[in-house]
Amino acid sequence: MSRSRSTGGDYTCQLYFDPRADESGTGGYWITxxxxxxxxxxxxxxxxxxxxxxxxxxPLHSxxxxNAKSYHEFLIMKTNNWWWSIEKNSECITIQRSKKLESVRDMYQRKKRTTGFGPLTKIRKNETTKDGNITINELINYFWRTDILNKDYxxxxxxxxDFAAMVFNRIKSFECRVYFDEAADQHDNDNIADSTSGFHMTVDKALDEVRRCGGSEPFTKNLECYTLRLPFRQYFYSQLCATEGTYWSLEGTLFIHRxxxxxxxxxxxQRHPRCTSLKDSKMVVSFLWNDMNKVMEYFCKNQKNKNGIFLNVVDINVISSLYNKSKRKSRRETVDV
Incomplete structure (x- = not known):
């Protein structure tokens, strides 16, 4: 649905993706x-x-x-097999993919980009990253997680x-804030490959890793929440979810175990003994989510830190509120009986 802007454009809150911009007879997709x-x-x-x-x-005008003052900026990205362009204007965000650089650098939605008079108004490269650190899919996760499509032009x-700078900085530099271990109960002496050991990654990669490791499997038991008081009056929080034969934990600000x-x-x-077991601090609440993918999506989409840190992987206030509400409901049902 278009939203009129004082800038004179109608921003659609959609992404236009052309997967084969170098081939005639093909087209693009509009995505919400x-x-x-x-x-x-x-x-x-x-x-x-x-x-x-x-x-x-x-340049914006022929x-x-x-190009000094009035110009449009966009990104060109190189992956193993493709050239990509990504940009934002008053209509939408556009991603183009092609085997040929010219099809995304010199063209926008199958039309030639604007150039002016003389060498100073050609399409110009301004800066380049030394290397890349993320996949295209992780970048898409970042867009979704930070609600990029719904942010007005x-x-x-x-x-x-602003959009080009944001995407460029995201590709150029990132911090591995999340620790993920897909087989926390399998160690080297179990003849398990090193790839299954836990390692740090971005939150956007963690979204994909959880999905790859069966994150869509439905939960079979209620959510378990654990709290542990640490020195200096700090608290440690952890939540435990169960699917058929598999357990997941999210805890603190950084750790996901399976x-x-x-x-x-x-x-x-992180494959080291805890100073104190969590067993004695168990609190059971009703389901908030159906599977681990939904858990990840909830915290990733609703967390407020734009760097992608799980500041409140388990919001103890929300969990406690749900738990107390559940107890009050149980007491009322007992009285009614």
């Missing part, structure tokens, strides 16, 4: 925020790693003599240059 992760996942290779990214610019405060042995999750963290 709700469709973003699922629909794009079916159209791209989730493992396409960004090797480098460059910021480009071109009569310009220079504004010619001064949220324009193409195991078939529940006791390992209660007694170990």
């Amino acid at each position: 925020d709700e469709e973003l992760r699922q629909k794009l996942a079916n159209l791209i290779d989730a493992n396409e790693k960004i090797q480098k990214a460059s910021v480009y610019s071109n 009569w310009q003599l220079t 504004h010619v001064v405060n949220a324009n193409c240059k 195991a078939k042995n529940k006791d390992v999750l209660l007694n170990e963290c």
Whole structure:
């Protein structure tokens, strides 16, 4: 649904994706925020790693003599098999993919980009990353998680240059804030490959890893929440969810564990013994989510820190409120009986 802006444009809150911009007879897809992760996942290779990214610019008007003040900015990205462009204007966000650089650098939605008079108004490369650190799919997760599609376009405060800078900085630098262990109860002496050991990653990669490891399997037991008081009056929080034969834990601000042995999750963290077991601090609440994917999506989409840190992986106030509400309901039902 279009939303009129004082800038004179109608921003659609949608993404336009052209997967084969170098082929005639093919077209693009219009994608909403709700469709973003699922629909794009079916159209791209989730493992396409960004090797480098460059910021480009071109003039807004054909009569310009220079790019100095009035210009449009967009990104060109190189992966193993494709060239990509990504940009934002007053209509939408556009992603194009092609085997040929020219099809995304020199074209926008199958039309030639604007150039002006003389060499100073050609399409120009401004800066380039030394290397890439994330995949295209992780970048899409970041867009979804930070609600990029629903953020308005504004010619001064949220324009193409701001968008290009945001995406460029995300590709250029990131912090591995999340620790993920897909087999926390399997150690080296179990002849398990090193790849199953826990390691740190971005929150956007963690979304994909959880999904890969069976995050869509439905929970079979109620959510268990654990609290542990640490020195200096700090508190440690952990939640434990169970699917058929598998347990998941999210805790603190950084750690996600998966195991078939529940006791390992209660007694170990990052494959090291805890100073105190969590067993004595158990609190059971009703389901908030149906599966681990939904848990991850809830915290990723609702957390407020734009760097992607799980500041409140378990919000103890929310959990306590749900638990107390559940107890009050249980007491009322007992009285009614």
